[in-house]
Amino acid sequence: MNRRHELLELTRVRILLFLREPEAIFWVFVFPLVLAGVLGFAFRSKGVSPARVGLVAGPGVEELATALARDEHVEVVRFESAAEAAKKLARAALDVVLEPRASGEPRLAFDPVRPEGENARVRVLRALELQRSGGTGAPVALEPVSETGSRYVDFLFPGLLGMNLMGTGMWGIGFAIADVRRRKFLKRLLVTPMRRSSFFLSFILARGVFLAMELSVLGLFGRFVLGVPLRGSVAAFALVSLLGAFAFAGIGILTASRARTIEAVSGLMNLVMMPMWLGSGVFFSTERFPAAAQPFLRLLPLTALNDALRGVCLDGSPLVELGAPLALLVGWGVLAFVVALRIFRWE
Numbered sequence: 001m002n003r004r005h006e007l008l009e010l011t012r013v014r015i016l017l018f019l020r021e022p023e024a025i026f027w028v029f030v031f032p033l034v035l036a037g038v039l040g041f042a043f044r045s046k047g048v049s050p051a052r053v054g055l056v057a058g059p060g061v062e063e064l065a066t067a068l069a070r071d072e073h074v075e076v077v078r079f080e081s082a083a084e085a086a087k088k089l090a091r092a093a094l095d096v097v098l099e100p101r102a103s104g105e106p107r108l109a110f111d112p113v114r115p116e117g118e119n120a121r122v123r124v125l126r127a128l129e130l131q132r133s134g135g136t137g138a139p140v141a142l143e144p145v146s147e148t149g150s151r152y153v154d155f156l157f158p159g160l161l162g163m164n165l166m167g168t169g170m171w172g173i174g175f176a177i178a179d180v181r182r183r184k185f186l187k188r189l190l191v192t193p194m195r196r197s198s199f200f201l202s203f204i205l206a207r208g209v210f211l212a213m214e215l216s217v218l219g220l221f222g223r224f225v226l227g228v229p230l231r232g233s234v235a236a237f238a239l240v241s242l243l244g245a246f247a248f249a250g251i252g253i254l255t256a257s258r259a260r261t262i263e264a265v266s267g268l269m270n271l272v273m274m275p276m277w278l279g280s281g282v283f284f285s286t287e288r289f290p291a292a293a294q295p296f297l298r299l300l301p302l303t304a305l306n307d308a309l310r311g312v313c314l315d316g317s318p319l320v321e322l323g324a325p326l327a328l329l330v331g332w333g334v335l336a337f338v339v340a341l342r343i344f345r346w347e
Contacts, residue, residue: 050075051095051120052288054085058100067127068098074123090150090314093285095120101141111145114152148229157228158309159282161218165241166276166302168214169248170269173203174256178265196341204249211245231316239319240312240326244305247329250336251301257344276302304328 050073055065057080068074077094079085085097089109095117096110108124110117121142128140145151215238222228230237255272259265279289280302289297297303304325311317311325319326 049073049116051116051123052077052093053120053124054079054088054094054097056080056082056085056097056099059102060100060104060106064098064100064106064128068124071123071127074120074127086150088287089145090155091285091287091310092152092155093287096124098124105139105141107141107143109143109145111150111152117152148227153226154228154314155285155310156283157222157226158313159280159306161222161241162244162280162302162305162309163277163282164214164218165211165244165305166248166273168210169207169245170252170255170273172207172210173249173252174259174265174269175262176203177253177256178259178262181260182262196344200253200337200340200344203253204246207245207249208242211242215241228313230313232312232318236312236317236319236322237309240305240308240322243326243329243333244301244308247301247305247333247336250333250340254336254340254343257340276300279303281306299328301329301332304332 052075053068055061055068055076055078057078065076068076077088079088079097082097082099085094085099086109088094089097089111092114095114096108099107099109101107106128108121110121112118112121125140148154219230219237223230251272252269255268256265259268279286279293279297280300281297282302286294286297286303308322308325308329311322
């Protein structure tokens, strides 16, 4: 065999071996396309993002609305109640809140920590300055948001906690299952009388043991270092976190039920979690997405977990008021667990 023929045969073998590995094909071709598509959609060029200004009903509100309409990069959202607008500001669904008052001096509430809030403040002041230069309008009373529960960090921390519960639940269990399969340990379990459900539940229960320590550390850090409030009960907070951990443990088991290698489970985990990283309201409100996407985002388990955690921490909502997101978490966990039982293979 000459050198040329030898090189061609070795190259052909390498190509065939590559094509026989679905995980390699996924990482080389599918995952980069998915990543580019998701990130391209999330960060696509749209020009200057409009500042969302909550405008509360009151005396002179129409004059304020007319002034704000002069700036094409200002999106006005009307509210009848100042309390409702303040809640939206605390949830990062608005950048600032402008409230007219009988004294003629409108009040502008904003979070100076958020770049979006500072940008919106400048735009509103510029629009109202143009109004005053025309002979109308009054100075604006600036009110930086500093009340606990209304700051951006108060909105952000429950989202980060939810993202952590998702990551540790899915990665911890998914990698563990993929690892025992890689080491051929599952084949040994095949000849034992052990049930699949017991095998899966052992991962979930082990996750629950570490969950208590995880929540204690993160909860104490958020409460005493960041000053994030816990207005609901500790029991409600623990139950919401437990249901969230259960949901993502089930999804992690389902994702790893057929993966044969660490590379395969890594790709699947990223594929499942990436839409939730971007669309479940971790860093900014889901209300900023197009209306057509809202129903789909509401069905994501991380969206439900974040909404429930914020309801307990920031609003003090009792569990009966969180029925919808909690039911969604239970549904995701049960469905994923049942499907994993059906498709799982020991080999």
